[in-house]
Amino acid sequence: MMIDKRLINTVSNSKKWIAINVLWNWIALIGGIISAVIFAYSLQQAFYHTLNLSSAVFFLVILLLSLALRAFAGKKAVQASYKASTQVKHQLRTLIYQKISSMPLNQVNQQSTSSIIQVASEGVEQLEIYFGRYLPQLFYSLLAPLTLFIFLVFFNAPTAIILLICVPLIPMSIIAVNKIAKRLLKKYWAIYVGLGSSFLDNLQGLVTLKIYQDDAYKAKQMDIEAENFRTITMKVLTMQLNSVSLMDLLAYGGAAIGIITALLQFQNDGITIFGVILFILLSSEFFIPLRLLGSFFHVAMNGKAASEKIFTLLDAPVEENKSAVDFLNENEIAIRIENLQFAYSSEKIAISDLSLDIKPRNLTVFVGKSGCGKSTLVSLLMGFNQAQQGKILFNKQELTQINRHSFYKTVSLVSHNSYIFKGTLRENMLMAQVNATDEQIYQVLEEVNLGNFVRQNGDLEMKLLSRGSNLSGGQIQRLALARALLHNAQVYIFDEATSNIDIESEEIILGFIQRLKIEKTIIMISHRLANAVSADQIYVLDKGQVAEHGTHTQLMEQNGIYENMFSQQKELENIRKGGSHA
Numbered sequence: 314m315m316i317d318k319r320l321i322n323t324v325s326n327s328k329k330w331i332a333i334n335v336l337w338n339w340i341a342l343i344g345g346i347i348s349a350v351i352f353a354y355s356l357q358q359a360f361y362h363t364l365n366l367s368s369a370v371f372f373l374v375i376l377l378l379s380l381a382l383r384a385f386a387g388k389k390a391v392q393a394s395y396k397a398s399t400q401v402k403h404q405l406r407t408l409i410y411q412k413i414s415s416m417p418l419n420q421v422n423q424q425s426t427s428s429i430i431q432v433a434s435e436g437v438e439q440l441e442i443y444f445g446r447y448l449p450q451l452f453y454s455l456l457a458p459l460t461l462f463i464f465l466v467f468f469n470a471p472t473a474i475i476l477l478i479c480v481p482l483i484p485m486s487i488i489a490v491n492k493i494a495k496r497l498l499k500k501y502w503a504i505y506v507g508l509g510s511s512f513l514d515n516l517q518g519l520v521t522l523k524i525y526q527d528d529a530y531k532a533k534q535m536d537i538e539a540e541n542f543r544t545i546t547m548k549v550l551t552m553q554l555n556s557v558s559l560m561d562l563l564a565y566g567g568a569a570i571g572i573i574t575a576l577l578q579f580q581n582d583g584i585t586i587f588g589v590i591l592f593i594l595l596s597s598e599f600f601i602p603l604r605l606l607g608s609f610f611h612v613a614m615n616g617k618a619a620s621e622k623i624f625t626l627l628d629a630p631v632e633e634n635k636s637a638v639d640f641l642n643e644n645e646i647a648i649r650i651e652n653l654q655f656a657y658s659s660e661k662i663a664i665s666d667l668s669l670d671i672k673p674r675n676l677t678v679f680v681g682k683s684g685c686g687k688s689t690l691v692s693l694l695m696g697f698n699q700a701q702q703g704k705i706l707f708n709k710q711e712l713t714q715i716n717r718h719s720f721y722k723t724v725s726l727v728s729h730n731s732y733i734f735k736g737t738l739r740e741n742m743l744m745a746q747v748n749a750t751d752e753q754i755y756q757v758l759e760e761v762n763l764g765n766f767v768r769q770n771g772d773l774e775m776k777l778l779s780r781g782s783n784l785s786g787g788q789i790q791r792l793a794l795a796r797a798l799l800h801n802a803q804v805y806i807f808d809e810a811t812s813n814i815d816i817e818s819e820e821i822i823l824g825f826i827q828r829l830k831i832e833k834t835i836i837m838i839s840h841r842l843a844n845a846v847s848a849d850q851i852y853v854l855d856k857g858q859v860a861e862h863g864t865h866t867q868l869m870e871q872n873g874i875y876e877n878m879f880s881q882q883k884e885l886e887n888i889r890k891g892g893s894h895a
């Protein structure tokens with residue numbers, strides 16, 4: 314209960330520093346015992362008028378040396394505690410990072426951002442005290458009373474035994490409090506994570522809230538959640554404060570019992586004056602380590618509750634195919650979809666018995682009404698979601714059999730919400746190809762007409778804000794395209810990559826896609842059918858199935874869904890153009 318074996322084994326490197334910490338604390342205790350002995354002995358000599366100047370100077374030197382030893386050992390113990398906690402933080406954060414990066418993307422998306430942030434930052438921070446202070450103190454507080462007992466029993470056995478018997482009262486009170494603490498802290502963490510998640514959600518959606526003037530309502534909800542958090546925090550603090558008072562009572566009460574016993578023994582000539590002074594000086598040392606353990610205990614329990622959250626994340630099963638291999642041939646990739654079926658839930662079938670072929674050196678476009686399953690198909694092709702039935706074959710290799718590293722090296726996605734990270738333009742580009750040269754970066758930037766813009770704005774050192782908020786929508790998309798080009802994949806999937814951007818950027822991107830298809834396998838999802846006119850093949854999806862299939866000319870001749878949608882869009886665009894000319 315007081316030691317979490319799994320937690321310690323997870324960060325086993327810290328064991329060494331915990332042991333060193335305990336050792337230095339023990340050396341500090343020895344320093345304390347030596348100074349108490351010297352002090353008591355010189356008092357006894359003074360009492361019997363046998364203290365002379367030279368022995369007084371000698372005692373003073375020893376006393377100062379022992380105090381210096383105590384201070385030095387205390388400092389070393391703090392250093393060891395720091396080492397233990399930094400190692401724990403580093404190791405746990407590495408584990409969390411590795412776990413997150415080993416998860417399939419759909420699984421990562423299922424975790425709320427705020428809970429990952431809370432677990433990885435605050436949660437790990439809380440464990441610092443568990444390893445840096447609590448665990449060393451736990452071992453030391455067992456060692457200290459035993460050491461003192463072995464030493465003091467020679468001076469007066471009854472007093473030493475009474476002191477030793479009183480010591481377990483503190484851990485017993487800790488155990489009793491722990492029962493309440495556990496329940497309370499679990500509740501505290503649940504409310505804390507919930508509050509964090511609402512806060513982040515409201516912050517991210519603040520503009521929407523302002524537009525709909527719904528911010529006051531959300532603020533009220535946040536107030537209620539914050540009030541719940543305040544109440545539970547107060548309960549936790551009250552519990553901690555009460556248990557601290559109880560432990561103080563036990564610690565100082567225990568020391569007082571020891572001192573009174575020693576004095577009674579002295580009255581009955583059972584102990585020398587030297588012995589009594591030693592007991593007076595050292596009685597509290599029996600209890601202080603455990604008393605200190607008690608105060609770390611609550612913070613440590615908070616850390617333990619946090620560790621449960623960390624382990625839930627670390628234990629989340631990763632649906633990883635261990636037998637997955639590299640792409641056998643990544644030069645020219647044909648994709649075949651066979652009887653694919655995917656449902657978000659039993660009543661929400663998004664892809665239904667879908668079979669089709671995508672040829673290399675071709676531009677294949679998927680179109681269809683909103684909700685027909687285009688984005689779902691992209692998530693299946695990218696391996697973000699797994700189909701319940703059917704296969705996706707890349708050159709006859711099943712997608713699930715290709716390892717992720719090889720897959721994402723070969724298959725790349727440019728979506729309508731490509732992410733630009735805070736940092737320099739170079740950093741954003743290098744993530745697609747770590748050792749790309751400046752010339753290579755500029756080459757892809759030229760391809761998307763961003764070369765001059767970048768040169769005028771600080772070259773590759775140009776600072777970009779998070780989500781590219783200091784760029785226009787069209788620039789973000791062109792930059793994302795340049796980054797994807799640098800990645801030099803063999804299959805490119807463009808998912809509404811030109812939606813909501815300026816006409817010039819759209820034309821640059823579409824023109825580039827045309828050039829790219831000479832060498833690569835290109836898939837494009839677009840709601841604008843004008844973008845499909847030059848495609849080598851078009852699939853029209855309807856209710857997760859292929860409704861029509863062919864080139865633009867063939868589909869127009871069929872007079873079906875495609876022709877209907879195309880005519881409607883054209884009419885709309887003509888009306889808009891007419892309107893804007895009027």
Ligand SMILES: Nc1ncnc2c1ncn2[C@@H]1O[C@H](COP(=O)(O)OP(=O)(O)OP(=O)(O)O)[C@@H](O)[C@H]1O
Pocket residue numbers: 657658661662663681682683684685686687688689690840
């Ligand atoms: N995460 C989800 N959970 C449950 N159902 C979903 C989810 N995402 C999509 N769907 C449903 O699956 C169906 C296909 O959706 P999908 O997003 O693939 O359509 P789409 O063709 O990309 O639509 P749009 O053109 O509007 O983006 C729709 O009926 C949609 O409501």
